[in-house]
Amino acid sequence: MNSVATVPARRPVPVNRGRLRAGLAMTGPAFIAAVAYVDPGNVATNITAGAKYGYLLLWVVVLANVMAMLIQYLSAKLGIATGRNLPEMCRERYRRPVRLCLWVQAELVIIMTDLAEIVGGAVALNLLFGLPLVAGGVATGLGLLLILTLRIRGRDGFPAVVIGLLGVVFLAFLYQALRLPVSHEGFLAGLRPGFAGGESVLLAAGIVGATVMPHAIYLHSALTQGLPADRRQRSRRAALRATRWDVVVAMTMAGVVNIAIIVAGTALPIGSGDSLVLAHRSFSTTSGELSGVVFGVALLASGLASSCVGVYSGQIVMQGFIRRRLPLWLRRGVSMTPPLLLLALGMDPTLALVLSQVALSFGIPFALIPLVLITSRADVMGAMVNRRRTVLVAGTVCALIVSLNLYLLGVVAGVL
Secondary structure (H helix, E strand, C coil), X not given: CCCCCCCCCCCCCCHHHHHHHHHHCCCCHHHHHHHHHHCHHHHHHHHHHHHHHCCCCHHHHHHHHHHHHHHHHHHHHHHHHHCCCHHHHHHHHCCHHHHHHHHHHHHHHHHHHHHHHHHHHHHHHHHHHCCCHHHHHHHHHHHHHXXXXXXXXXXXXXXXXXXXXXXXXXXXXXXXXXXXXXXXXXXXXXXXXXXXXHHHHHHHHHHHHHHCCHHHHHHHHHHHCCCCCCCCHHHHHHHHHHHHHHHHHHHHXXXXXXXXXXXXXXXXXXXXXXXXXXXHHHHHHHHCHHHHHHHHHHHHHHHHHHHHHHHHHHXXXXXXXXXXXXXXXXXXXXXXXXXXXXXXXXXXXXXXXHHHHHHHHHHHHHHHHHHHHHHCCHHHHHHXXXXXXXXXXXXXXXXXXXXXXXXXXXXXXXHC
């Protein structure tokens, strides 16, 4: 089935352009993937965490961001070394029942991601223009369709639009954080690991899910799989070095945004972080009307940017796992249905955003474990195979995320 949303391939790097051009051509994909780390789900979980617990969960944001750097690097390295993305490698190396299960859970992850983007966009339009939530959700979905339909052909224009929106989010929340008082003692105390009951664990899982986004793991391997076109070892190593810097800079930028959101949340009155609407009202009251507008614009920009990334991630997942595509309008229509239903039923948008990120946390191991296993195989990766210490660190990351999810299940079971 043909689609208007096929994932455009990167232009090959000619052999005679050398190592520098091959390396420079690799910069940018991490910034596209980083958009997933500053979506409306991040805003909701971090604002709520800051308003309820102050700096307590700041260490979770920092740790999750460091883990994201490693994970995104492994994903990018897979694309460079093999010329294939993670879903394609899973299809090639795993039996049909396994890859079908991986595909189904990946599609559920995409749905949860779309839920956050549509709900976040709806809330932003409500805050900025007073648009009803359901109408705002429809407008967000249609606006995204328009952006993707009218976008510049090829991926040369796609990064500019997405990275531009990421820049808006970065500057907006940095502006918010710089205008608010910061407790240096509280900030340093927040870097020490600790929880304050089951609800803080729930928020921690949401922060991890909102930071180490499963669909971004699939996406990054696809963004780098076309480069470099020549398979010379020197060129591949130059591209890999450029990718390291790309990942570090992009993930650091995303980490600063998430830290700024928590800092902004700590300045809100108790209870105001439970709702993005109340948070917007508090920003407007305490820091001026402009601060409230900036918050709304940042929320809208994060929703649009991450929705663009989510659409391409969905196409990559379906093409990779089962070699099928859906028309853009059909995929968008299906993914818009759950969030619009939740908004129509009157579910609290902030709660929906937080729970969607918790669900994403449970989807991380299904992408991360295959990634670590495949990139640790010398017959697949060649000279780019993971070193022992990389395998050890990546395995520890997997164990931490699985342990957090199991602990959360235990907390929920105890409550029930």
